[in-house]
Amino acid sequence: MLTRFFLMGLDKKAGVLLTVLAVLAVAVPVMALGTAPDSPWHISTHTVALLGKYLCFALLALSLDLVWGFVGILSLGHAAFFTLGGYAMGMYLMRQIGSRGMYGNADLPDFMVFLNWTELPWYWHGFDQFWFAAIMVMLVPGLLAFAFGWFAFRSRVTGVYLSIITQALTFALMLAFFRNDMGFGGNNGLTDFKEILGFDIQAASTRVGLFVATVVALAAGYILASAVVASKLGKVLIAVRDAESRVRFLGYETDRYKLFAWTLSACMAGVAGALYVPQVGIINPSEFSPASSIEAVIWVAVGGRGTLAGPVLGAVLVNFGKSYFTAALPEFWLFALGGLFVLVTLFLPKGILGLAAQLRDRLPARATVTAKPADQKGV
Amino acid sequence: MSTEDTLLYLDGVSVSFDGFRALNSLSLVIEPGEMRAIIGPNGAGKTTMMDVITGKTRPDTGTILFEGRTDLTSLREPAIANLGIGRKFQRPTVFEMHTVWDNLELSLKAPRRPLKTLTYSATREDRARIEEILDITRLSPRRDRPAGSLSHGEKQWLEIGMLLAQDPKLLLVDEPVAGMTDAETEQTAHLLKDIAGKHSVIVVEHDMVFVRELGVKVTVLHEGSVLAEGSLDTVSANKQVIDVYLGR
Numbered sequence: 233m234l235t236r237f238f239l240m241g242l243d244k245k246a247g248v249l250l251t252v253l254a255v256l257a258v259a260v261p262v263m264a265l266g267t268a269p270d271s272p273w274h275i276s277t278h279t280v281a282l283l284g285k286y287l288c289f290a291l292l293a294l295s296l297d298l299v300w301g302f303v304g305i306l307s308l309g310h311a312a313f314f315t316l317g318g319y320a321m322g323m324y325l326m327r328q329i330g331s332r333g334m335y336g337n338a339d340l341p342d343f344m345v346f347l348n349w350t351e352l353p354w355y356w357h358g359f360d361q362f363w364f365a366a367i368m369v370m371l372v373p374g375l376l377a378f379a380f381g382w383f384a385f386r387s388r389v390t391g392v393y394l395s396i397i398t399q400a401l402t403f404a405l406m407l408a409f410f411r412n413d414m415g416f417g418g419n420n421g422l423t424d425f426k427e428i429l430g431f432d433i434q435a436a437s438t439r440v441g442l443f444v445a446t447v448v449a450l451a452a453g454y455i456l457a458s459a460v461v462a463s464k465l466g467k468v469l470i471a472v473r474d475a476e477s478r479v480r481f482l483g484y485e486t487d488r489y490k491l492f493a494w495t496l497s498a499c500m501a502g503v504a505g506a507l508y509v510p511q512v513g514i515i516n517p518s519e520f521s522p523a524s525s526i527e528a529v530i531w532v533a534v535g536g537r538g539t540l541a542g543p544v545l546g547a548v549l550v551n552f553g554k555s556y557f558t559a560a561l562p563e564f565w566l567f568a569l570g571g572l573f574v575l576v577t578l579f580l581p582k583g584i585l586g587l588a589a590q591l592r593d594r595l596p597a598r599a600t601v602t603a604k605p606a607d608q609k610g611v
Numbered sequence: 612m613s614t615e616d617t618l619l620y621l622d623g624v625s626v627s628f629d630g631f632r633a634l635n636s637l638s639l640v641i642e643p644g645e646m647r648a649i650i651g652p653n654g655a656g657k658t659t660m661m662d663v664i665t666g667k668t669r670p671d672t673g674t675i676l677f678e679g680r681t682d683l684t685s686l687r688e689p690a691i692a693n694l695g696i697g698r699k700f701q702r703p704t705v706f707e708m709h710t711v712w713d714n715l716e717l718s719l720k721a722p723r724r725p726l727k728t729l730t731y732s733a734t735r736e737d738r739a740r741i742e743e744i745l746d747i748t749r750l751s752p753r754r755d756r757p758a759g760s761l762s763h764g765e766k767q768w769l770e771i772g773m774l775l776a777q778d779p780k781l782l783l784v785d786e787p788v789a790g791m792t793d794a795e796t797e798q799t800a801h802l803l804k805d806i807a808g809k810h811s812v813i814v815v816e817h818d819m820v821f822v823r824e825l826g827v828k829v830t831v832l833h834e835g836s837v838l839a840e841g842s843l844d845t846v847s848a849n850k851q852v853i854d855v856y857l858g859r
Contacts, residue, residue, distance in 0.1 A: 237730065464731040467713055471706045478704045481665060482777065483692035483723045492725045 241458030241466075245541045245585075250451055256283075257447040261440045277436045281511045282555065284443040286548045288508035291450045293531040293543035295500035298457050300529070301538030302466065303493045304473035306391075309398030310501055311524035312405050313373035315515065317502025319409075320372055322422035322515040323356060324365030325433070329426050342424070343417045353415045362429055369506040370499040377498030378491065385487040385494075390476070399522050406520035421516025428510050439511070446507045450544070453500050457540055460496070469493055530573050536583025545584060615679035618643045618781055618811050619664070624673030625835070626659055633659040634670065635835035641781070646807035648822045648843075649815045651832035652856045657815045658701065660832070661783050665698050666691040677781075693723060697779035701786045701815075703766035707759030711750050711769055714758050715741045718773035740776070747802070748772040764795045771802060782812045788821050800824040819843075831856065 242250075260280060267274040292314050299305040331338040335345040339352060358364040380401060384394055412418035431438040460466050471479045472486050479486050509515045518524075527550075535546020550572070557565040580587055614620050619641040626634040634656045641647055649657055662668035664675060666688040675683040683691055692698075706714050719737055722728070733741075745751040748768040753761060758769060767787060774782050787803065788796040800821055803812060807827075816822055822829060822843060829846050831838045833855050839846045846852050 460729070463729050464716070465725055465728040467709060467717055468725075468728055470708055471717060474706055474708055475704050477667070477688070478700070478706070479717075480688040481692050481698045482718055482773070483689050485687075485689045485723070488725050 237463070238455055238459045241460070241462035242455070243458075245539070246454065246458055249454060249541045249544060253447050253451045257444050260443055264436060264440050277439045280436075280439045280443050284439070284446045284511040285508060286551045287443075287446045287450050288504045288511070289528070289531065289551050290544040290547040291446070291453050291504035291507070292501050292528055293535065293547035294450070294453055294457055294540060295497040295504065296528050297532050297537060297540055297543040298460070298497045298500070299493055300532060301540070301543075302461055302473060303469045303490055305490065305494065306395045306529070307398045307497075307525070308395045308522065308529065309400075309402035309525050310497075310528050312398075312402035312520055313377060313498040313501035314505035314508070314528075315402075315405070315517075315519040315524075316373045316376065317369045317505030318509040318515040318519060319416060319422065319505075320359075320365055320368040320502070321506035321509045322425075323359040323368075323416075324362060325425040325428060325510060326422050327356075327360040328428065329424065332426055333424070341417070341422075343412075343420065344415070347412060349415075356415065366506075369502050373498040373502035373505075374495050377495045381491045381494040382487075385490045399525070402520050402525055403522055406517050406522075409517035409520060417516070419517060421514060421518075422509075423514040423516075425510065425513060433510055433513070442507065442511050446511070449503055449507055453503070454540065454544070456496075457500075460493070461540065465489065465492070527569070530569065530576075532583075534572060534576050534580075534583055536585030539583065539585045542583045542585035549584075613679070614676060616643075617641065617679055618645070618677070619813075620674070620676040620679060621660075621664075622674045624660075624663060624670045624675060626656075626663060626668060626670050632835050634663065634673075636673070637832075637836050639830065639837065641811055641813060643780075644808070644811055646803070646812040646814070646825065646827045648825055648827055648829045649813060649832060650817070650819075650822060650829060650846075650856070651838070654834075655832040656835040657832055658785060659835075661698060661785055661813075661815065664691075664783060665696060689723070692777070692779075695778075695780035696783065697774040697777045697781070698783045699767075699770045699774055699785060699787060701789065703763065703770050705758040705761075705766050705769050705773070707757060709758055710755050711745070711758055711761070712741060712754045714769060715744055715772055715776045718776035720776065720778045744772045744775050747775065747805075764791050767791065767795075767799070768802075771799070771806075775806065778810075780810060782806065782810055784812060784814045786816055787814065788816065788818050796821050797824065 260275065260283065263273050263275045264277065264280050292310065296307060296310045299307055326341045329341065333342040335342055337345045340349060359368070384397060389397065408414055409416050410419050416422065425433050427433055428438065431441070468479065468484055468489050472489055476486050531547040531550050532543040533546070534550055535544065536542025553568065554565060557568055576583060582590065617640050619639070621637055621639040624634050624637045625632065637656065637660060649660070651657055659668060663670045664683060666683065666686055670684055677683050677694055677696065681694060706717065709717070716733060716737070719740060721731065721737070745754055748771060750765065750769060750772060753765065758766065761769060771787065784803065788799050791799065796818065803814065804825065806812060814825065828841065829843050830840045831846050831852050838855065839849045839852050
């Protein structure tokens, strides 16, 4: 039954995306580890980490699409959940440094020694264990989202007001994490990681392993999100997006539905953040900055809101563009990003994935030949 | 008759918006299985009455009892809907992105909790019931169309179908024939009369032809309270009713 639940959401789009991910999961390790460095097929560790980073952003975009595309909650603070997941992973990685830090203190991370702290704060306990950190990666963003959503949705805060509060949430977290006495490394954040699960974090094989883990997480997230969206619960979510009060008069507690999607989405974002940190090697409060969350919204809009596959594509394409532009024309990137958002909003309301459908509609001759799906529903 | 035997019991219900008394000590009793038409000029409080019954608006004072025991004034919309009160809005509100079928499936009486809907799959009975409603509302050929592509009349019918799927004890129907052709109006009257056998129905309507077609007890609202009650002929002959409403 569970298998059926997970399979029911998968359509042709999902097939293409999952195939691409499967190819990546095989090809990238082979090209990175199995080819000679001078081979034209070889890809560097740096590229592997870069691709891994894109896919982490893709998972963040996917989680954002679940709430924005399907429930209509425009979160301008989704990077907060991503970053909290990242910090949970960062805390584990800090504890793995052990006595190899600059100050050689086996119990305390360097920044705590620097601040003359004598013992580990209570909230750092347990993070020396991977399983504990792995739970926290989802639990912390999940709990925050649940508490936030509980109050916001019950008070029926919606639309632009909710967006502004999510923005305030991530901004408040940024200010808090900048403070040294929060115990999260202040503005330097957490960095200088050595090992993950006993593997050297710089090693090419570890990087490839992290990349594969990211591909698996993205695929799993995609399958889960598709299943949720295709279920009756997903239909309720879409109905909430389009006519919330009508859904209430049908007897659905819409706050609970929003809370479910919102919390699930935050957990997914947390996982994305946790995979991001070991691949980029640092996590600091600037990840909480409102701009990061807004960028995530742009990825979703570019790829196609409410399509699940679109945001994945959008995140990868926009970040590829960002990597290219920030190297080639650094001062041009923000204009390109802003321009892209305007263009997409004006001309591609359904993003890149909606473009195909839009073109079909423009060509009536072709539209008429498109076969209608057979009527099977009532059988 | 004691309150226990009533389906819906409103006593002394008042609602003010910024000093404007939308409902002024309104009292109304609906019996199980009854169909009632509510008429009245604009601003008489017809829609506000529906809002207080369904939990959208909280009354300032007064009692609203469902089935003689459940106090509706302290409940939220979903809880009231789950007690068995369904509502059709004046402007047809269907889920435009969903197909006709999905609109009915979402309305169908079934557990409403998120984890139940996550694992829901339509049973044979569910599908049979939806088929039945599609037939009643004549929307069978449109089942796989997005509800947004339906005509105005079809949307009204879909919404009535959604009410049927909910299988409520009491249906509140706000201007069901607004914008319908004469033929559609007549069909809708038949449809509502069919429903009335098994459910109680409150219909708010401006269209006198339609109200006559229904042939049920009529309540005339004026300035937030009941002005007259009785058969359409009785209230039509009422001097006050003619003055405030019919005569104009």
